[in-house]
Amino acid sequence: MKILVINCGSSSLKYQVIDMTTKNAIGKGLVDRIGLQGSVLTHRTRSGEKHVIKVEIPNHTVAIKLVLEALVSPEYGAIGDLKEICGIGHRVVHGGEKFANSVIINDAVMKALKDCIELAPLHNPPNIAGIKACQKMMPGVPQVAVFDTAFHQSMKPNTYIYGLPYEYYKKYGIRKYGFHGTSHKYVSQRAAVLLKKPLKELKIISCHLGNGASISAIRGGKSIDTSMGFTPLDGLMMGTRSGALDPAIVTYIMCRENLNVDQMNDFLNTKCGALGVSGISSDFRDIEVAAEQGNIRARLALDIFEHDVRQYIGAYAAVLGGVDAIIFTAGVGENASSMREAICKNMEYLGVSIDREKNKVRSEEVDVSKPHARCRVLVIPTNEELMIALDTHELISK
């Protein structure tokens, strides 16, 4: 059985075809600059061979059409016939409070997704456009929505309600939702496999440290707290996002810099974080190089990030009442061994003790702890696409 996984952004579309027998991607790619000049589809075969198609791509329907053509291309395609695709799984950023699990898409679900646009005005509209395009191009093929927020719906009200008038939760849906749920769910499930223990018995802190970054406290396979909030701006300082701030700073900067609401929103999402502190880049690789060359602000950005992560680990160990495993995943978590080492320094109080040699690993599933360590530290490459395919497969097989 083959599943097509679609992840639509406002001007981009990532896709993968996953063979559910082997759980491997047999073709994948990226459509970039949809609706803009210079649009391009970059398709990769199973062996990683690259094919670039430069053509006008005015909307998501045309993008999907080109993806489907690429997938059945006799020259470099992944499959012989589109009939081989049994289901389509869509990444949907926001499911609000309506979705605690993935769902088969029908008219009622489409309406609910539209209702969530207010909560994710940048993300849900392109997700919906991708679904509509697939419905048009692949009629009759079951489609599934997999939400970034769903995994965190298990949080309790004392975790997700903010210190605001309660009516704002009722009236506007203002609460903590949490994001990166598909990734946190996937790596926590893998951790149980790696540790050969039932997920139900584990207390896990999952650190998804990429350009966007969030941490989750997971007990018995369920999210009980997470660092992102009402939006993906909260929590850790990130590549370009501020992370948590004293809320008074927001109005103070708006007044001082004469910024309107949209400008302030853009500022907090794109000009802050590691980029804003270092003044160099949002990419941790560039920042690490600059810090090694003695750049003080680059060093400061790394130190802030490390401190933020350590702070959440401490907080979530308290929330969980102990921790069996800390997982590092996503770009920084999977690759930056020096950052992992810095974060795990002086954490013996939690039973953390990492092996420097094992910790040199990159993008591989490895337990990097010393044999005696009570709390295991795991590097687990995330695979949101596979998680989406697994959910899709499960739902359409029922």
Ligand code: AMP
């Ligand atoms: P992601 O959002 O998961 O794709 O992660 C992207 C980020 O991971 C990049 O912006 C880099 O900052 C970071 N990254 C990737 N590789 C490395 C590496 N070898 N060392 C440090 N950071 C890395």
